[in-house]
Every structure is written in structure tokens, then in C-alpha cells.
Amino acid sequence: MKGLRILVVVGALVTPLIVGLLFTYEIIKVDWISFMEIQPSYRPMEDPLPLPQGSVPVEGPAFVPGVDWPNPVPADEVSLARGKQLYQIYCAVCHGPQGKGDGVMRAYMKASPPKDLTAQDVADKPDAALFATITNGTANMPSFRDLTPRERWDIVNYLRLLQGKLAESESGQ
Numbered sequence: 463m464k465g466l467r468i469l470v471v472v473g474a475l476v477t478p479l480i481v482g483l484l485f486t487y488e489i490i491k492v493d494w495i496s497f498m499e500i501q502p503s504y505r506p507m508e509d510p511l512p513l514p515q516g517s518v519p520v521e522g523p524a525f526v527p528g529v530d531w532p533n534p535v536p537a538d539e540v541s542l543a544r545g546k547q548l549y550q551i552y553c554a555v556c557h558g559p560q561g562k563g564d565g566v567m568r569a570y571m572k573a574s575p576p577k578d579l580t581a582q583d584v585a586d587k588p589d590a591a592l593f594a595t596i597t598n599g600t601a602n603m604p605s606f607r608d609l610t611p612r613e614r615w616d617i618v619n620y621l622r623l624l625q626g627k628l629a630e631s632e633s634g635q
């Protein structure tokens with residue numbers, strides 16, 4: 463009888479301990495709502511989550527693939543002056559001072575000449591598409607993602623001026 467009583471007492475003490483350990487070592491796992499892994503997230507090698515509605519990248523408004531982003535920078539005098547300066551620094555060597563595709567580099571790029579940026583098909587592209595080309599580059603054109611988004615939009619605005627798509631009053635020059 464005494465042996466049985468000891469067994470019951472020991473069992474009563476040890477059972478909660480074992481049950482506790484089962485939870486501690488997650489042999490029995492209950493998904494509490496407070497677990498950090500229960501939230502929208504993605505693991506390595508998985509596609510990133512879709513962007514939350516209306517979110518803005520930390521580096522400022524920019525082009526997001528799949529989102530038809532409007533040009534957030536108005537083509538005012540300041541933007542066009544900045545765009546012109548940046549264009550002459552970064553683009554004119556290939557695309558030429560007026561965007562005609564006749565920069566000094568053209569002589570060295572016979573197989574894949576720089577594009578005439580005043581051509582109709584480029585003029586017809588939306589601002590975001592030009593922004594994406596500047597950001598990512600192309601097969602024979604470097605990427606300019608080191609320029610800030612604002613600078614890239616300034617260049618887009620200046621391309622519109624070269625293309626004659628801005629009204630005189632808007633361009634201010």
C-alpha cells in the first residue's frame with residue numbers, strides 16, 4: 463500500500479513537469495497568436511511579399527515594377543534645370559546633347575548605337591517606363607540606380623523637353 467501511495471505522489475508531482483517540458487521543447491506545439499512567425503513573411507529564396515497598398519519606398523517615390531506609378535516630380539523650371547545638368551553629365555556621351563543618339567560614344571558602339579531618345583516610340587512610352595530604363599539600364603546601357611529617384615525623374619522630365627512634349631509655358635525655357 464505504501465509503495466502505491468509514493469507512486470501516486472511522485473506521479474502527481476512529475477506529470478506537470480513532463481507536460482511542461484513537452485511544451486517547452488515544442489514537442490507539443492500550440493500556435494499562440496503572439497508567435498512572431500505567425501505574420502506575413504517570406505523565407506529565403508521566396509518571392510517578396512506584395513507591397514502594402516499606398517506604401518512609399520524609403521528612398522522616396524520611385525518606380526515599382528507592376529505598379530503604374532505616376533511621375534511625382536512636376537516638370538517645372540527647377541526640375542528641368544536639374545534634369546538638363548544630369549543628362550549632360552550621364553547621358554549625353556551616348557545619346558548626344560539633344561538626345562538624337564549622336565553622342566561621342568556612338569563611334570564606338572556601331573553594333574548597338576545609342577537610341578534616339580526623341581524618336582516617336584520613346585516619346586510614346588509612359589514616364590514610369592523611362593524611369594525604369596534609367597534605373598535598370600539595358601543590354602548596352604548602364605544602370606543609373608545610384609542617382610536618387612528625384613534625379614531620375616528630373617531626367618525623365620528633361621527627356622520630355624527634348625522630345626518637344628512640354629508646352630513652352632511649362633518648360634520655362
Ligand code: HEC
Nearest residue numbers: 552553556574575576577584592595596600601602603606
Ligand atoms: C554607354 C552608353 C549609354 C549611356 C551612358 C546611356 N545610354 Fe541610354 N541607351 C544606350 C543604348 C545603346 C540604348 C539602346 C538599347 C540597347 O542597345 O541596350 C539605350 C537606350 C535607352 C533608352 C530606351 C529607349 C527605348 O527604346 O525604350 C532610354 C530611355 C535611354 N537609353 C535613356 C538614357 C538616359 C536618360 C541616360 C542617362 C541617365 C542614358 N540613356 C545613358 C546607351 C547609353
